[in-house]
Amino acid sequence: QVQLVESGGGLVQAGGSLRLSCAAASRRTVSMSAMGWFRQVPGKERDFVAGINWNGGTTSYADSVKGRFTISRDNAKNTAYLQMNSLKSEDTAVYYCAAQYGRPWYVSGNYAEYDYWGQGTQVTVSS
Numbered sequence: 326q327v328q329l330v331e332s333g334g335g336l337v338q339a340g341g342s343l344r345l346s347c348a349a350a351s352r353r354t355v356s357m358s359a360m361g362w363f364r365q366v367p368g369k370e371r372d373f374v375a376g377i378n379w380n381g382g383t384t385s386y387a388d389s390v391k392g393r394f395t396i397s398r399d400n401a402k403n404t405a406y407l408q409m410n411s412l413k414s415e416d417t418a419v420y421y422c423a424a425q426y427g428r429p430w431y432v433s434g435n436y437a438e439y440d441y442w443g444q445g446t447q448v449t450v451s452s
Contacts (some may be wrong), residue, residue: 329422332346335448342410346404361424385419415450
């Protein structure tokens with residue numbers, strides 16, 4: 326089992342920045358997994374935001390966040406990050422991190438391929 330804990334969400338004005346963290350609070354390391362960030366608003370599906378493979382060599386972003394968000398990881402700290410800049414009201418959502426062990430070299434945008442999920446952290450951007 327892997328327990329993922331997100332932090333760093335909150336209320337920010339449009340144009341501002343937030344940095345989300347996703348820490349593995351379990352004995353199993355996430356250093357051998359691909360990590361992803363997804364977001365969800367009520368009544369809609371969970372959407373892919375960004376992903377990073379096991380060694381950080383490959384990243385992928387949704388078109389809506391390219392150039393504004395940056396995903397990174399620190400395997401020594403068993404933690405992944407999502408730096409969000411130039412936030413817009415449409416970025417408001419619950420953000421979830423997830424770990425995918427099946428193909429750690431590959432970044433998938435499909436939430437069904439991820440094995441473990443955090444509890445989510447709310448990000449609210451006021452306009």
